[in-house]
Amino acid sequence: MEAVVGFCCGLYIHRTGRYVELIWAGFLIATLGTGLYIHLGVDTSLGEVIAFEIVAGLGMGCLFEAPIIALHAFVEQDEVATASATLGSVRNLWTSTSVVIGGIVLQNGMDIQQTRLRSAGLPETLLSQYIGKDAVANAGKMGQIADPMQQFAVKSAFAWSMRNMWIMYTVISACGLIAAFFVSKGVLSKEHVETQTGIKEKKKQQQPDEADA
Numbered sequence: 182m183e184a185v186v187g188f189c190c191g192l193y194i195h196r197t198g199r200y201v202e203l204i205w206a207g208f209l210i211a212t213l214g215t216g217l218y219i220h221l222g223v224d225t226s227l228g229e230v231i232a233f234e235i236v237a238g239l240g241m242g243c244l245f246e247a248p249i250i251a252l253h254a255f256v257e258q259d260e261v262a263t264a265s266a267t268l269g270s271v272r273n274l275w276t277s278t279s280v281v282i283g284g285i286v287l288q289n290g291m292d293i294q295q296t297r298l299r300s301a302g303l304p305e306t307l308l309s310q311y312i313g314k315d316a317v318a319n320a321g322k323m324g325q326i327a328d329p330m331q332q333f334a335v336k337s338a339f340a341w342s343m344r345n346m347w348i349m350y351t352v353i354s355a356c357g358l359i360a361a362f363f364v365s366k367g368v369l370s371k372e373h374v375e376t377q378t379g380i381k382e383k384k385k386q387q388q389p390d391e392a393d394a
Contacts, residue, residue: 182235186242194250201366203247208358211240215354218347223336251364279353283346284317290342291316301334311335316342 194200214237221230249268256264295312303311307326310319320339326332 182238183242183245186239187245190243191246194246199366200247200250200254201364203243204251204361204364205358207240207243207247208354208361209240211237211244212351212354212358214238214240215347216351219344219351221343221347222340223333255365279350283350286346286349287342288314288316290345291338294338294341298334298338301331302328303331303334307331311338 190203193203214233217233217236221233249265252264252268253261291312295308298308298311309315310322316339323332323335323339326335
């Protein structure tokens with residue numbers, strides 16, 4: 182979904198030269214899609230999950246190419262490679278950071294649910310698997326809990342903890358939406374300018390000096 186939307190957005194930018202609107206729409210839809218995840222619960226149907234993922238995917242797809250095009254519109258030709266690499270590094274850094282932070286929020290949520298799980302009758306040996314750092318690693322084992330009430334309690338605890346995580350991600354996405362309105366419109370040039378960098382450019386600069394010698 183994201184790849185298809187990103188491809189269509191690339192065609193739109195190529196034909197119209199407009200990218201700011203895609204950034205606005207991308208953050209708006211991504212914030213909406215992430216906010217829908219807050220409503221995920223134990224009884225959420227597969228159809229609802231797919232629908233929420235489609236909405237979030239539409240938003241993220243709009244943000245594949247538009248931000249880098251916006252960056253290119255305001256840097257010199259010989260700085261495009263540096264700007265692109267910097268944006269890619271920042272994206273990777275914050276993607277990794279968000280995964281870690283989300284995991285911490287989920288773990289803390291499961292710790293808070295410890296009393297509720299104990300009240301549901303979970304033995305200490307089973308309870309220890311669903312609190313702290315082991316909670317996420319053992320999430321796939323919920324189906325192995327024999328007692329239906331205990332299994333429901335664990336699923337409910339995970340749903341509540343993940344809700345807190347999605348609230349955090351929605352707030353972060355909303356901050357991105359606010360920042361998107363400060364992105365300026367630039368004119369995309371249709372002229373191709375060849376820029377020599379690296380070894381070729383260095384040799385080109387050295388040739389006049391060698392001729393003088």
